[in-house]
Amino acid sequence: METLLVVEDDPGIQKQLKWSFSDYEVIIAGDRKEAITALRRYEPKVVTLDLGLPPDEANASEGLATLKEMLELNPKLKVIVITGNEDKENALSAIAMGAHDFYQKPIDDDTMSVIIARAFWVANIELENETLKGASLDNNGFLGNSPQVQKVCRMVERIAPTEVTTLLLGESGTGKEVLARAIHQQSPRKDKPFIAINCASIPENLLESELFGFEKGAFTGAHKTTEGKIECANGGTLFLDEIGDMPYPLQAKILRFLQEKVVERVGGRKEIPVDVKIVCATHQNLQNMVEQKEFREDLFYRISEITINIPPLRDRGEDVILLARAFLQNYNKQMQRNINNFSDDAITALSNHRWPGNIRELQNKVKSAVIMADNKQITADDLALPIGDEEQVKLALNLRHVREAAEKQAINKALALSNGNISNTAGLLGVTRPTLYSLLDKYGLKTD
16 A cells, blocks of 8 residues: 655644545644654655645745755655645745645545546656666666566676676577677677677578678679678677577587687688677577587587576566556657556556567567557557456455355365265365355355
């Protein structure tokens, strides 16, 4: 339950606000000293502040001083100032000082509820954004708060300053290239090139010349000497994506490059020294490929000095919602939309989906939803995702429903095993006959 601090000296209004906002833990403060004490103790995100506080109830000086002190203690605090009916000037002064909103008496409970709920929403979004920034590996990087992602982040922080060769393992769409770029950005080589090459996307007969370059006349069409991707990465980072798809004959040449840090262009005889940091990635099980003689064992051990296992999105819990909201903000800016959030059914659909395409699939779903949404909130229909079994959703969210469903299932099973005999059923369940009769009546179950 969120904590709401009400700074108000009028006992009648105190009582009104406390009863009106039963969804919050309401803390009452009657003057500036009590307000600051409560702020320090409870650390609320939202405060309602009457500017007419003692000892200067007729004016706003004490209220404005309280506002100033509160914002100095917590600049992110959302303060809703409450003023007299004709006191617009002081309300505007409060806004200029950093108040979140203002409301003029007399107080209408429904209107105040909307203003307070909006203040909490803004405060939580700002907190979430701060959390995302703290958890990201760069400004557009690998986001998440789950323990698995935090472990990955800590590994990257330690790996990045070193020259160790890193192998990233993860399903397609889990963000392997994003992570590789994050390693580069945190390394001393960040001002040098980051060169990525997908070993699965280039035909086998072209991959060698793409990686190592070629001399003029080396083959038909080689009209001029051309540097390969490895040479282009000199001084920086070379990212070999999907290295598990690299042709077996080429693996020996890559191994020599990794050991000697020299390359020979196709058709050339000269060894060219290259200084690069190596990051590799694949979605395949390289150990199985080694056993099946599809991947060189010596190359496997050379590229996996340190291995990072990137968790699939389905195993990252609430990260799905964090990422979806981050993508929503980005696409809002790109497409000049003003969509506030996801509806409850959209949150449920996002949480229930298995995400076989991982983060790439989530990006696509959110992007298309931003385009298709008609309202200020994205719905499950906008995401083109099923909500799932509503009863299962309730069971996941409500402990009482979980308990009742389990009791009903156990009673039905015991009745079936006992062929409807009440005494035997009660014995199997470990309850008395009166208790069993009470449960049968509660759930409308019959013994026939």
